[in-house]
Amino acid sequence: TTIVGLIFQDGVILGADTRATEGPIVCDKNCEKIHYMAPNIYCCGAGTAADTEAVTDMVSSQLQLHRYHTGRESRVVTALTLLKKHLFKLSSYQGYVQAALVLGGVDCTGPHLHTIYPHGSTDTLPFATMGSGSLAAMAMFESKYKEGLTKDEGIQLVVDAICSGIFNDLGSGSNVDVCVITKGHKEYLRNHLLPNPRTFVNAKGYSFPKKTEVLLTKITPLRERVEVVEGGDAM
Numbered sequence: 740t741t742i743v744g745l746i747f748q749d750g751v752i753l754g755a756d757t758r759a760t761e762g763p764i765v766c767d768k769n770c771e772k773i774h775y776m777a778p779n780i781y782c783c784g785a786g787t788a789a790d791t792e793a794v795t796d797m798v799s800s801q802l803q804l805h806r807y808h809t810g811r812e813s814r815v816v817t818a819l820t821l822l823k824k825h826l827f828k829l830s831s832y833q834g835y836v837q838a839a840l841v842l843g844g845v846d847c848t849g850p851h852l853h854t855i856y857p858h859g860s861t862d863t864l865p866f867a868t869m870g871s872g873s874l875a876a877m878a879m880f881e882s883k884y885k886e887g888l889t890k891d892e893g894i895q896l897v898v899d900a901i902c903s904g905i906f907n908d909l910g911s912g913s914n915v916d917v918c919v920i921t922k923g924h925k926e927y928l929r930n931h932l933l934p935n936p937r938t939f940v941n942a943k944g945y946s947f948p949k950k951t952e953v954l955l956t957k958i959t960p961l962r963e964r965v966e967v968v969e970g971g972d973a974m
């Protein structure tokens with residue numbers, strides 16, 4: 740997996756590839772790794788698919804109940820705290836729930852971007868990458884990120900970072916999903932880029948119309964091609 744997030748002038752942009760693997764096998768060529776947490780909060784997940792889905796679904800539900808209780812928009816820090824307390828839980832989790840997350844959103848306190856690791860540690864950053872393709876993606880961010888990026892610049896940089904993972908990490912592949920979050924608005928761009936289209940092989944395979952002449956190049960016997968030297972030693 741390659742998942743990323745960055746802060747741009749109007750908010751947060753998240754990005755993800757769409758490959759799921761089981762060892763050397765690609766078991767899903769177009770899976771979703773950007774999860775809905777709240778209207779203004781989304782979360783990318785890397786690690787065990789089941790764990791990332793379960794932990795984000797659980798916290799998303801908790802946030803919804805909290806919104807009903809408070810009558811207010813969810814805050815990113817609330818999602819962050821719920822996620823890290825669950826993953827760290829002494830009772831048993833302690834890193835066994837393999838969810839490596841990039842959490843992003845915009846709330847009444849502004850834009851926020853965080854990473855959450857399986858053991859429950861968190862970081863607050865202007866740009867972040869996670870998953871097996873995170874180094875390929877971070878190389879793009881370290882060389883191209885700057886503060887005050889416009890929306891289009893931010894989307895392009897996220898696409899570049901995800902594509903770096905798609906093309907250089909075997910654990911990542913297929914398509915680029917993007918999510919743009921600003922104050923009061925979000926755009927979930929599913930399959931924003933399709934850089935690996937499946938070219939269709941002719942369904943009939945290689946069939947030729949009747950009477951197709953199949954020409955083989957005339958093969959000249961070796962003797963005719965090589966001057967034979969009488970009594971020469973075998974090479």
Ligand SMILES: C#CCCCC(=O)N[C@@H](Cc1ccccc1)C(=O)N[C@@H](CC(C)C)B(O)O
Pocket residue numbers: 740741758759760761762766770772784785786787788789791870871910911
């Ligand atoms: C069986 C099985 C694995 C089901 C799919 C599955 O979780 N694959 C994992 C890799 C993995 C992990 C732990 C055990 C096995 C296989 C995977 O593709 N993770 C990607 C993100 C998820 C959300 C798709 B990425 O981090 O590479």
